[in-house]
Amino acid sequence: MQWISNIFQPQILALxxxxxxxxxxxxxxxxxxxxxxxxxxxxxxxGIDPDAE
Structure with a gap:
């Protein structure tokens, strides 16, 4: 669960x-x-021509 606290650091969140x-x-x-x-x-x-519009 250490990686979760690392992700929420401001330096990581800024990127x-x-x-x-x-x-x-x-x-x-x-x-x-x-x-x-x-x-x-x-x-x-x-049978509809899509380019006809």
Whole structure:
């Protein structure tokens, strides 16, 4: 349990919080792009031209 107290030191948190935020932002964008891709593929399967809009 020593590692938990080490993580909560201000020096570590100052580096850890921005890194986690950046990972979360890129993860969110990747999931959004994947969802949009799935919607586009479903439109194509249903015979709708997704570029016609």
């Amino acid at each position: 850890l919080i921005p890194v986690i935020a950046i990972i979360a932002i890129f993860g969110n964008k990747a999931l959004k792009a994947h969802h949009e891709h799935l919607e586009r593929m479903e439109k194509i399967r249903n």
